[in-house]
Every structure is written in C-alpha cells, then in structure tokens.
Amino acid sequence: MSELRSSYDVVIVGGAVIGSAVAYYLTADPDFDGSVLMVERDPTYIHASTALSAASIRTQFSNPLNVRMSQYAHDVIRDFPDLMEVDGHRPDLAFQAGGYMFLAGDEAQAAILQDNHEVQTACGADVVLLEPDEIAQSFPHLRVHDLTLASYGRRGEGWFDNTGLLQGFRNKARAQGAHVVHDEVVGIARAGARVTGVRLASGAEIGAGHVVNASGPRAARTARMAGLEIPVEPRKRTTFAFICETSPEGTAQVNEGRLPLMVDPSGVYCRPEGAGFIAAAPPKDDPEVDAEDFEPRYDEFEALVWPALAARSQAFEAIRMTNAWAGHYAYNTLDHNMIVGPHPELENFLFANGFSGHGLQQAPAAGRGVAELIVHGRYRTLDLSPAGMERILTGTPFPERAVI
Template identity: 50%
Template sequence: MTLPASADVVIVGGAAMGSSLAYHLLAHPGFSGRVVVVEKDPTYARSASALSAASIRQQFSQPVNVRISLHGIRFLRALEEHLGVPGESCDIGLREGSYLYLATEAGADVLRANHAVQVAEGADVALLDPAALVARFPWLNPGDDVVLGSLGLSGEGWFDGWGLLQAFRRKAKALGALYVAGEVAGVVREGSHITHAVLADGARIACGTLVDCAGAGARTLAAKAGVDLPVFARRRYVFTFACRGDVPNCPLMIDTTGVYVRPEGETADGRRFICGVSPGAAEDEGLAWRDDDPATQAVDWSYFEERIWPALAARVPAFEAIRPGAAWAGPYDMCALDHNALIGPAAPHGPENFLLCNGFSGHGLQQSPAVGRGLAELIVEGRYATLDLSDLAFARIAEGRRVVERNVI
C-alpha cells in the first residue's frame, strides 16, 4: 500500500501488540483519525508473535500483570465478538489447560507470596503439596525436591499465536487501518515533537503520535528518537517431541529447573509436546540477538539434549522414551530493568508525542488485548480509562522505580 502523507497515529510494528493498538484505536468511539501501521516484515516470519509458545496465565508476581491477563482471558474467550470479520474464522484454538509451577524448599516462599497476590486480584489458583500433586497428576514424580506446586484452576492455557496476530490485523484493516510494508529508519524532530517518520526508502509520513511497537527492534527505533530504552532482544528456543506414554491432563508445567513443557496435539507416533527453558542472566547476556542476523534462526540442540530432556525425564518418567521433533528460535524483547513492559509516553525524557510499548519479556501475546486497549485510551482520552497501566510507565526508569516480575519463563 502507498504511504499516505500523514496520519494521526503511526504505529511502528504490526505484530500482535501493534495490531491490537490499531484495532482498539479504530474501535474507540472517540477516535475518528487515520491509523498507519508500518511493518518491516509483512510475512511475520521472525516475529515473536508468530514464534511464541502462545500461552496465557494469571500466575504473575505483580498485581498489574495479573489484572492484564484476567482481561486477556476474557477477551480471548469472546474473540469472535471483538475481532470477528465476515467470511473469516476467528478460531485461535484456545485451550484452557492451566499452568503448574513446581518449587523446591528454596522457592516455596516465593510461590506462596505470588499466590497471595494472585488470589487477591481474583485469579483462580491453588497451592498443592506433593501428595495432592500426585493425586491430580499420577504421572508426576515430585522426587525429594518438590515441596509445593501452584496450579491455575481456570483462566490459563494456550492458543494459536499466529491466529491471534492475524485476527487483530484483519479487524484493524476492516476498521480502516492502513498497513505499509517498510522500515522506519529515522524520525524528524522539531523541539519536543516528532513531526515525521522516515522510511528506509526515504519516504516520509507526518504523524500526530508515533508509537514504538517494534518488538526486538524497539531499542533501535527509540534511539532514533533520542530515547535510551533498556530493552534487548534475547533468543529463546522452542523444541517439540512426541511421547507414546500416557500423560493425561498435562498442564503447562514449569519444573524447578526452569524447564517447561506443555501438550500441543496428537501425532502418528504419540502425543506432541513443546518445551523450552529460560536461560539464567549470565546465559542471557551470551545470547544477545540481532534481528538483522539470519544466524539467529539456528537452534542450539544442546539445550534440549543436555538440559531439557534430562529434567523432563526425571520429573515425568513417561518422557524417558520420546521422539524429538522440530525446533525453532525466536526473540524475546527483554526489559533489562525488571522484566516488565515499558508502556506509555517517552516524555519528559523523550518527545512528547512518542509512545512506547516495549519490553514484554515473553508476555506480549497474552498482554496484547489489555495493553492495546490501554494505549488507545491514553491516546484518545489522555488517561487509562478501564485498567490502570501506570505501574508499567517508562517514567519509572527516571524515578528509580523497579516493578520486578519474578515469574518469567
């Protein structure tokens, strides 16, 4: 599509977050302007939204994240009502299958503290001792290290992330959003405002508001606007395997080792699972990811062979006999400050009409409904009208206020 001369809102990045914002803006009764979404990869082949394990949970340590996901599950349950387009399916295969966190003695107090936050916010989560865990999941081996489990009883599960991205995009386009293939290579700034976004081919578009939804490329874009954004792309691997053993009602289980696993579907050689592991901080620094480097698509199979499979086989004896399947690599836009998103105005340390929507640290898909709605309200009404997201404001950096999320997978 041809780039228009101007837009009321220019969104850089058209994956789940950018498309959610475009949809929520155009669906807002108080908005009548033009929305342009600039996306450098319209295939979304390397988008975190497309490569994510695509899950939703209420088991966070920060109240604002619990509230965001409680809205998210309500939105996903009524997706057709929100994003339905005539002649197009809105089915994202939502499966409410729950999360299960396992903790050793060292981590049990954290699990209890998190549980108190979750229940206070209305999440449906239970703490289970090893006997109760085995009674519910007979295939589980708690060993001598698991002392506590935290299980979501409802409102958690997984879905088709690609499907959600496309549903947001279709609906936004149906409401009038213009999607342009291109990369924002620079901005024109006059005083405290950005007047134009400049594309790599030299084309310009005047903007009333510019929103950074660039995912793994967010830091680069922010720098062009004079904003130092502590968001860094980090590589994550997702592995698949098939297992003929019986592992009924398997939730998305996070082992004490940080390894996670969840069911994905049936195959000819057994039930299919996906799995991965969250590297530690030191490893994260060694996995710096550049979104212009095709080598980042390569998968380090040693993670599966040396860390993931041994941990899974010890915890679930049925996983001792498996058939490894495909694997892929994808980016997290990781917030180095506190593993929580940076949302809202870049001012006073950046242009007044520059908004940030970055650093979701692996939670972006599930948080896209609430964040898109919140930013749309902020643009149209000048405030968060339905759910206060100010805890996640970019201003907390200057204030020295960290909002640490302890439940990062």
C-alpha cells in the same frame, strides 16, 4: 489498497500483535476519528516474537497488574469471534484451558509460590496450592519426591492460536480503516519535545501526530531513531517440540490435556502441543543477541530440557525431538516487565515494549491502554502507569518475578 497519505494521526512502528492491538483499539474507539498507519517490515512475521512464542496465557504472575492484564486477555480470547468478525469470518483462537502448574523444589521456591498465590487470589484468579501428595494424585505419572509445593491455575490459563490473535486484530483494524503497509521505518523526525513523522525505507516521509513503538525485540533500535535509549534487548529463547515413545499411562492420555503447562523447579517448562509437547529451558548464558540471529541452541535440549523432564516423569525418559526454533524475548533488563506509555522528553512518542516473554497475553490490555492514552489522554480502564517510562528513567524497578 488505498494510496499512502503524506501524514497520519498515528503511525505504528511494527505490525505484529502489539502494533495490531493498538491499531484495533484505536479504530474501535467511537471517540477516535483520526487516521492510522501501521508499518510492518516483514508481513510474513517469520521472525516476529508473536509467531515464535509458546502462545500461552496465565494468571500466575507476581505483579497484580500482570494478573489483571491476563484476566482481560482471557475475556478477549473468549469473545474473539464476536469482537473480530469481518465479513462473516469469525476468528476462533482455539483456546485450550490446560492451566499452568509451577513446581517448587525447596522451601524458598515454595515461599515464592505462596506469596504469588496471595497476589493472584486477591485479584480473583482461580489458583490453588497443591501439596506433593495432591500433585501425585492429580498427575500420577509425575515424580514428586523432591517437590515441596505446586501452584496450579484451574481457570483462565492455557494456550491458544498466537498468530490468530495477531491476524484477528490486524484484519479488524484494517476493516475499521487502519492502513497497513509493508515497509520499514528507518528514521523518526523530531522537533523539540515532539516527534513529527517517520521516514520509510522506500523513501517516503510521513507526518505523524503520534508515533507508537511496537517493534518488539527491535524496540531499542527504534527508540534510538528518536534519540532515546531504553533497556530492551533481544534475548534468544529456543523452543523444542518432542514426542514421547512410551508413557506409564499411554502417550495419548498424557496428551489429552492431562498435563498443564508445567514449570519444573529447574525452570524447564513443557506443555502438550498436538500429538506431542513443546518445551524450553531458561538459558545458562543469556547475552543480548543480534536481531537477525535465529539459530536454535540445540545443545539445550540434551543439556537442560531432557534431563529435567526425564527426572520428572517416566513418560519423558524416551522422547524424540521433532522440531526446534529460536525466537527473541524483548527483554527489559531493569525489571523484566513491559514499558508502556510516553517518554517525558517526547510526549507524542509512545512505547509498548519490553514485554520480556509475556507480551502475547498482554497485547489486548497494552493495545487498549495505548489507544486510551492517544484518544483520551489518560488510562480509562486498567491503569498501566506503573509500567511507564518514569520508573525506567529513575531506575526504580516495577518487577515481575515470575518470568519463564
């Protein structure tokens, strides 16, 4: 491990999937010959959203930019072994092309699915609308009497190895020269309209040409170190793992990719995972939580998850919870969408925050975009500027409506 230098061209605060993606795209750019330091306070990632996520990717968003970001991520996941090869190790993310299926329970929900479907297909996504009898045909164990429509992604959607995505970016970035250090950024120095460096918990003062805020649910805390406010809060989400006792088709069959990631009209979602399933519900109460509070809300299983699933399929009437964990969405309270790019007050302090529950799949495009801003001063591939800080400052939402 090389010595920590006194200054770097880019210092990244947070070394999970977003920070690692920024480090990778910077160091992969032939026009970048600068130095990169990525600071991570907990390299076990035990509480990082990245490690606690449902690890899924979809094209079924309401916002075309989000559709396109996921389409790019799908390509990156496909090509990951080639892109991230280090010393002959070719990380494969074990992508399961299970698809997503959103279910509508009334005409209003059906209209939303239809609107979103237009956006998605205009972007080239392979999403189809299914009438209730078609849902029953494709997924015979589901009860469809109360459904009005479904939207099903036939390609480009599924789930994959979440920590593998993080580690692949991180290892490749290191191999390409990024310096990764286990420490915590506790202060950010400013001089006028620029940030000039960071202070670490270990006491080191490090100069910086650019600072990138990739601190996930702690993003507002990091922004405050530079005297800025952003509307990003940690919001708790509990994920439950369960197994089925019996199933009309046999438990094994239900799990052999026959059920996509299904989003019930109630908002409860579930998807196959190993020999069982994982599931979660949108919480009834959704306050900001303490950054250290990872106590699962166990009551959501009996109160929300199980009733919704049991009503949807006989296979889910007798189920047993085998595990539960809580993670934090970095929730953008303005419009449930990412904030990417600089702050007009501080041109060399860049944000990649507020992903509101879909940042794993947005990491490749967000990391690439931030690197483009730093190296080239503008977006060269996907234009992420609608997701910039300006709309936050003017209170003009750039919304994503399909937040799970």
